[in-house]
Amino acid sequence: MKRFNYWCVVLCAALGIGALAGAVDALFGRVLLWITAFRDAHVWMLAPFLALAGLAIVFLYAKISPPSQKGMGLVFDAARNREAQIPAVLIPLVMVSTWLTHLFGGSAGREGVAVQMGAAIGHNIGRRMGEPECARILLVTGMAAGFSGLFQTPIASVFFALEVLTAGVLQLDTLLPALIGAYTACNVSALLGLEKFSVAVDPVGLTPEMAGKCVVLAVLFGLTGGGFAWLLGWAKEKCAALLANPYWRIGVGGVVVAALSLLCLAGRYSGLGTNLIGLAFSDGTVYGWDFLAKLLFTVVTLAVGFQGGEVTPLFSIGATLGAAAAPMLGVPVPLAAALGYAAVFGGATNTLLAPMLIGCEVFGYQNLPLFFLVCGVASVCSGNQCIYGGQQVSRTYRYQD
Numbered sequence: 001m002k003r004f005n006y007w008c009v010v011l012c013a014a015l016g017i018g019a020l021a022g023a024v025d026a027l028f029g030r031v032l033l034w035i036t037a038f039r040d041a042h043v044w045m046l047a048p049f050l051a052l053a054g055l056a057i058v059f060l061y062a063k064i065s066p067p068s069q070k071g072m073g074l075v076f077d078a079a080r081n082r083e084a085q086i087p088a089v090l091i092p093l094v095m096v097s098t099w100l101t102h103l104f105g106g107s108a109g110r111e112g113v114a115v116q117m118g119a120a121i122g123h124n125i126g127r128r129m130g131e132p133e134c135a136r137i138l139l140v141t142g143m144a145a146g147f148s149g150l151f152q153t154p155i156a157s158v159f160f161a162l163e164v165l166t167a168g169v170l171q172l173d174t175l176l177p178a179l180i181g182a183y184t185a186c187n188v189s190a191l192l193g194l195e196k197f198s199v200a201v202d203p204v205g206l207t208p209e210m211a212g213k214c215v216v217l218a219v220l221f222g223l224t225g226g227g228f229a230w231l232l233g234w235a236k237e238k239c240a241a242l243l244a245n246p247y248w249r250i251g252v253g254g255v256v257v258a259a260l261s262l263l264c265l266a267g268r269y270s271g272l273g274t275n276l277i278g279l280a281f282s283d284g285t286v287y288g289w290d291f292l293a294k295l296l297f298t299v300v301t302l303a304v305g306f307q308g309g310e311v312t313p314l315f316s317i318g319a320t321l322g323a324a325a326a327p328m329l330g331v332p333v334p335l336a337a338a339l340g341y342a343a344v345f346g347g348a349t350n351t352l353l354a355p356m357l358i359g360c361e362v363f364g365y366q367n368l369p370l371f372f373l374v375c376g377v378a379s380v381c382s383g384n385q386c387i388y389g390g391q392q393v394s395r396t397y398r399y400q401d
Contacts, residue, residue, distance in 0.1 A: 013138055038103070054250035121145075152190060222380065224318070225346065239303045257301055318340030342358055
């Protein structure tokens with residue numbers, strides 16, 4: 001009976017976490033969409049102030065909550081009991097700093113912010129429930145809810161939270177609370193007006209010829225995702241070594257990013273990259289170098305200390321790479337873009353189930369066999385690289401061993 005009561009409380013807490021995360025995601029996401037539209041209309045006026053925005057971000061973190069500077073690293077540490085608490089102040093801090101990054105033209109995402117906010121909500125509730133495991137279970141629940149509330153892909157969000165902490169291991173004891181939190185967050189954010197991105201991609205049969213073409217695409221996507229993760233880690237180390245003072249680092253980096261952003265098609269590679277995703281799926285003009293330019297802009301923006309996630313830029317990198325490669329292989333452009341959208345994300349996060357499922361939730365389940373094949377091969381080709389330095393890798397998941 002005691003165990004039954006415990007799980008009843010945990011599942012009720014998961015419902016509350018999902019509702020809170022969905023509301024916070026809706027606020028964060030809707031303001032971010034407005035900021036994106038405003039920046040696109042005034043890019044020449046706003047980009048010169050990116051360095052000043054960066055200085056403000058460093059100052060806010062240093063004065064309000066230095067531990068929150070670890071970002072997703074703090075979430076991974078809390079999940080393994082290396083950190084006693086995720087400060088609740090992280091939620092407004094990471095939200096405002098990400099808005100500043102996007103307003104003035106930095107290239108960054110949003111999912112890391114949503115996952116951090118959800119994890120902070122879940123962990124702070126779990127710590128107050130008296131059971132040591134509660135904090136971890138509800139932290140994972142919060143991660144799933146945060147991701148789901150923003151992208152409205154609850155199934156993929158659940159498996160992302162379950163598999164990202166340790167590659168090759170699923171946190172199955174958190175499955176039911178995570179499901180409740182993710183579906184609740186998804187519905188709450190939708191009720192509050194946050195719209196889901198989705199595109200219907202025509203079904204394509206998995207013939208031997210198509211399978212061969214998909215394997216070629218998968219290798220490209222896996223190498224690109226793994227390369228992004230490796231380059232981001234390397235760039236962070238090099239930037240910290242060259243400019244140890246965080247104010248100098250983000251100030252100089254902000255000037256470089258802003259100048260290059262204006263020179264390179266007036267902000268085409270700023271922000272989330274949703275403009276590039278839109279072009280890939282609407283028969284727009286996608287240049288062969290778009291994926292590489294977006295990759296480099298995002299790496300530099302995040303390496304020098306600006307705030308934001310990596311996943312939406314990864315979606316845009318994959319979609320534009322797929323759209324550029326499709327004509328050379330004779331693959332329908334929308335299909336190749338959709339496969340890249342999912343597989344580059346999987347390659348960079350060292351996850352397998354989440355990218356398959358996000359591909360299906362965004363583009364439809366009619367091409368599940370292709371998503372399975374491409375994401376599986378891309379996972380092998382990514383070299384166990386991960387954008388999250390705190391991720392552990394199970395020995396059974398180390399393809400190179």
